[in-house]
Amino acid sequence: MAVKNFIPPRRLLLGPGPSMVHPRVLRALSTPLLGHLDPVFLAIMDEIQALLRFVFQTKNRFTIAVSGTGSAGMEASIVNIVEPGDSVIVGVNGVFGMRWASVVERCGGKALRVEAPWGQIIEPDAVEQVLQRSGPVKAVAIVHAETSTGAWQPLEPISQLCRKHDSLFLVDAVTSLGGASVEIDQWNIDVCYSATQKCLSCPPGLSPFTLSDRALAAIKARRVPCQSWYLDMALIEGYWAEGTRAYHHTAPISMLYALREALRLVEEEGLSGRFARHQRNSDALIAGLTELGLEPLSPIGHRVPTLTCVTVPAHIPEAEIRANLLSTYGIEVGGGLGPLKGKVWRIGLMGESSTEAHVLTLLNALETLFLRSGWLSTPGVALQAASQIYSRRV
Ligand SMILES: *Cc1c(COP(=O)(O)O)cnc(C)c1O
Numbered sequence: 001m002a003v004k005n006f007i008p009p010r011r012l013l014l015g016p017g018p019s020m021v022h023p024r025v026l027r028a029l030s031t032p033l034l035g036h037l038d039p040v041f042l043a044i045m046d047e048i049q050a051l052l053r054f055v056f057q058t059k060n061r062f063t064i065a066v067s068g069t070g071s072a073g074m075e076a077s078i079v080n081i082v083e084p085g086d087s088v089i090v091g092v093n094g095v096f097g098m099r100w101a102s103v104v105e106r107c108g109g110k111a112l113r114v115e116a117p118w119g120q121i122i123e124p125d126a127v128e129q130v131l132q133r134s135g136p137v138k139a140v141a142i143v144h145a146e147t148s149t150g151a152w153q154p155l156e157p158i159s160q161l162c163r164k165h166d167s168l169f170l171v172d173a174v175t176s177l178g179g180a181s182v183e184i185d186q187w188n189i190d191v192c193y194s195a196t197q198k199c200l201s202c203p204p205g206l207s208p209f210t211l212s213d214r215a216l217a218a219i220k221a222r223r224v225p226c227q228s229w230y231l232d233m234a235l236i237e238g239y240w241a242e243g244t245r246a247y248h249h250t251a252p253i254s255m256l257y258a259l260r261e262a263l264r265l266v267e268e269e270g271l272s273g274r275f276a277r278h279q280r281n282s283d284a285l286i287a288g289l290t291e292l293g294l295e296p297l298s299p300i301g302h303r304v305p306t307l308t309c310v311t312v313p314a315h316i317p318e319a320e321i322r323a324n325l326l327s328t329y330g331i332e333v334g335g336g337l338g339p340l341k342g343k344v345w346r347i348g349l350m351g352e353s354s355t356e357a358h359v360l361t362l363l364n365a366l367e368t369l370f371l372r373s374g375w376l377s378t379p380g381v382a383l384q385a386a387s388q389i390y391s392r393r394v
Contacts, residue, residue, distance in 0.1 A: 011326075013353055014362055015334035016147045016307055017175070018197035018204055020352035021262075025202055028261035029254050036251040045240065048256060051263035052208050055177060055200075055271070056192065058184035062211040064240045065259055066193065066231065067252050070174040073193025073207030075103055076231040077141070077170050080219050081191060084108030086138040089130050089167070091122035091158075095148035095337045096172060100141050107227060112137070118340060119149045119297035119309070124157035131165045138218075139168040139191075144182065145175035147198075148337045150309030150346065151298045152180075159187045168215055174198055177208060178266055179278045179306035179350055190215040196255070199278070199306050201351025202262035205255040262351075276394070279305045281354045284389040285347060288363040288382035292370055297344060306354070308347045309340075318342060321369055329365040356390055 013020050034041040052063045066072050078100070082088055086109045090101040093116040101111040112134060114126045122142060131137055140162050144153055155171060162169040168190040173182045177192075179199030184192055190212040197204035211219070211233065219226075219234055226232040230249065239248040266274060282305040286296060294310040296303050312318040318335065319342065325331045334346035349359065363382045370376035 010330050012331045012358060014347055015332045016346045016348050019201050019348060019350040021201055021203060022265055022352050025258050025261045028257040031257055033253050036253060042245055044260060048260050055266055056182060056184045056210050058210055060210045060212055062216055064209055066207040066209045068207055069204050070195030070207050073209050074100055077191045077193055078103045078107050079226050079228040079231050080233045081139055081168060082107045082109040083222060083224055087112055087134055089114055089127060089137055089140040091142045093120060093122055093151055094118055094146035096143045096146060119151055121151050121153050121302050124161060127158055128161050131161060137167045139170050141170040143172040145304040147175045147307055149297055150304050150307050152302050152304040155187050163188060168218060175307055180275055184210055196259055199350040200262045202258050205252055206259050278354050281349045281359050282308060284386040285359050287389050288386035291381040291385045292366055306350045309344050311344050324369060325365055331362055331365055359386055
């Protein structure tokens with residue numbers, strides 16, 4: 001079979017992930033392999049753990065990269081903590097909360113869903129009501145940045161409830177880690193996972209993962225073994241922990257090189273500078289989109305700075321415009337999932353994708369398409385609104 005050489009077309013990735021990858025990360029991916037038990041590689045793992053503790057803002061000893069995408073981290077958070085019959089409160093205000101609840105049920109747990117309309121946050125009061133009227137609740141699972149709706153969940157109030165009711169606090173930080181502050185220790189988060197291809201701007205394939213000592217104790221006290229062998233953290237600890245370093249499964253060597261380089265880039269930029277960059281580009285994007293009649297689904301104050309979900313007016317054929325953005329301009333943005341299909345665009349400004357140049361490029365392309373179709377009469381309004389944000393002093 002003569003399969004031709006493949007060179008991917010040029011793309012500007014401004015969807016819900018994957019995001020653009022820095023050339024240094026691509027270079028790291030192509031460096032020669034080491035064995036997964038080579039002492040030099042083990043030292044690389046130590047560095048990755050230290051860098052992950054830095055982005056997670058934690059001292060947790062158990063801070064690793066799970067082999068697999070963000071969903072592997074989601075699965076690991078439940079299979080390790082939940083035993084058959086355990087109750088888990090899951091905040092459901094979008095696709096990822098729905099999935100998490102389904103994982104709980106597949107593990108034989110009881111998912112107590114606390115729902116909110118898509119685009120809105122989970123109200124701490126609603127969580128507290130369930131905590132009060134249910135028996136013991138093993139864990140409360142909350143998505144920090146709901147990528148399907150753009151809702152940004154405040155975590156501290158729910159963290160306090162978890163402490164009060166002696167439940168573990170599980171957080172999905174897939175679309176926030178590396179783009180917005182995720183303070184594991186400060187917010188008393190017990191289990192948290194992310195994914196490399198969102199705000200860390202690395203290809204997909206690893207899930208940064210951290211466990212508090214409370215979570216570790218719960219895992220050690222299990223009555224029945226974790227139903228997943230591959231994601232059993234009690235076993236995986238033997239590979240990552242200093243001193244043991246025993247083979248469990250072959251580490252994805254090249255992906256770990258890539259993650260290390262991506263985390264070095266985060267460290268060089270600094271967390272606060274990085275978060276400010278994401279916020280500023282998000283503000284400029286929203287200012288521009290608003291001029292085009294595209295309003296964020298989530299209310300002010302609860303908008304994820306790394307992913308903007310805007311409602312597309314009914315007269316605009318959203319799928320057609322999205323396809324046009326891709327074919328004419330090479331720009332990828334996301335469509336809606338589930339009940340939001342055909343109704344929203346999801347624009348990610350994550351990691352390397354979050355730049356002023358990318359914001360202006362996208363707004364310019366949208367303005368051009370909107371003018372051509374007669375949905376916009378004055379050229380330049382979106383670019384001007386965004387520029388105004390950029391001309392503010394930092
Ligand atoms: C993308 C995403 C996931 C799933 O991650 P994959 O890498 O696609 O497996 C989970 N949670 C949230 C909030 C996400 O955005």
